[in-house]
């Protein structure tokens with residue numbers, strides 16, 4: 001028995017295309033336009049003209065391309081999936097936009113009948129092919145003098161709008177305005193000077209201004225900078241517009257992509273490396289392949305290397321900015337530091353930029369990591385912002401350089417610094433390093449302080465903290481406020497208490513009794529001369545406002561949030577101290 005061919009219901013196929021392949025029936029015009037451009041390319045010789053006419057209840061697309069012979073019409077237009085534009089391996093031949101052999105079918109998204117009148121540039125008579133959406137077609141002699149093709153669609157009821165003059169003009173402009181041929185819709189030229197980044201301008205400033213305007217029209221923002229893009233192997237050229245506002249790195253950046261100067265789509269993803277989320281691009285690529293829907297890029301090795309190439313161009317731009325325009329680089333880093341830091345995780349050039357130009361919080365004020373390493377070759381960093389806030393004053397006062405590595409990527413960046421500079425290694429701060437210097441007082445001093453401690457405790461009792469006196473470095477630090485989270489400090493203190501043994505139990509008993517497990521502590525530094533004088537104030541001295549002032553200062557130094565009660569106490573202590581300064585009560589009065 002002879003093999004039978006499948007009977008394919010064309011309406012089913014078109015239905016499938018419209019539901020699952022094409023995003024919108026608007027693509028019909030793109031497909032017609034693309035076939036016309038391919039035919040012009042196939043004819044060769046440069047130039048070429050596509051004329052689109054609306055009105056009279058039909059849409060006509062004329063091209064002066066290579067045309068079709070009667071035989072070609074039979075083989076190419078009667079078989080779905082057959083394309084003249086593929087080689088044996090099924091890859092699109094270099095010059096053409098089409099490759100799948102389904103484009104013409106999209107005409108059935110908006111019309112029940114497609115008419116093709118063609119005359120081949122290779123000779124032969126003109127031919128007319130009429131295909132119907134239910135699957136039949138007819139081939140007969142056509143009338144046409146010049147080589148080329150005219151495709152005619154008559155809208156099916158409900159599709160008239162899509163084939164109307166304004167919609168057709170808009171679609172032609174959207175898809176075809178950069179085409180290297182002449183495209184005319186209802187007598188109006190659609191194509192102009194081609195890609196704006198390729199056009200010639202009186203000078204660099206004029207070019208820059210024109211590209212900025214182009215960005216404003218397309219994307220609605222004035223770019224921070226304009227970067228020319230070029231990746232030869234992908235036949236790609238274009239521009240990247242650097243966003244003038246920070247964006248979330250997780251927002252998927254989408255770009256406007258043209259293939260052989262026909263718009264592929266306005267928001268194509270996956271063109272750039274993920275870290276390059278701070279630009280919007282417009283590119284034209286000759287070698288990249290579309291997916292069958294022609295709305296996205298086909299993910300293959302070429303796309304992958306194009307992506308790398310584009311990443312490299314942007315990286316170079318940054319490196320150049322660092323060399324030629326540091327203030328602008330700093331402004332850029334302020335805007336897009338997250339992206340740059342993400343890059344620095346994998347890229348030494350970016351790491352160097354971060355190292356030299358990005359400012360970090362350090363115990364000696366804001367500075368770059370480079371400067372910090374110079375000043376503190378064996379400095380420390382913290383893994384969290386909170387730890388930095390808590391410890392930077394103590395560390396700084398003890399001469400330990402501390403840098404805040406608590407923001408996103410910062411710890412990894414700091415740990416990668418030896419890649420740039422093998423001799424210098426910043427290490428993570430071990431909080432215990434700073435606590436080892438906490439010392440208890442000698443018993444006599446502690447005993448003598450008892451009355452003071454009782455008064456001091458009353459002064460801050462309502463603020464919920466416990467006052468202790470210890471002897472620690474740095475001497476310049478009068479007091480330290482430790483919250484319940486500062487477990488290490490706490491342990492250190494209670495260990496000191498234990499080590500003090502029997503003799504101390506009595507002395508420390510009062511404090512110990514009130515020490516709920518989680519009470520914050522105000523640790524007064526006996527090594528600090530001012531604090532020591534405060535502890536020596538007699539019962540008639542301004543103990544209360546002085547302790548409250550130390551409390552306030554410890555809060556501020558540790559970057560602890562001030563509650564309303566804290567602010568009130570600070571105020572009171574200030575006024576209290578001021579009164580003492582102005583009217584010290586006479587002794588014995």
Ligand SMILES: Nc1ncnc2c1ncn2[C@@H]1O[C@H](COP(=O)(O)OP(=O)(O)OP(=O)(O)O)[C@@H](O)[C@H]1O
Nearest residue numbers: 035036039076083084098099100101102103104149
């Ligand atoms: N305007 C035209 N001039 C000359 N030949 C044409 C024209 N339109 C279509 N053809 C021929 O008909 C064939 C089928 O066209 P169709 O649009 O269905 O597929 P394609 O362009 O090859 O691929 P794609 O599905 O990617 O568009 C084409 O390969 C081409 O040879």
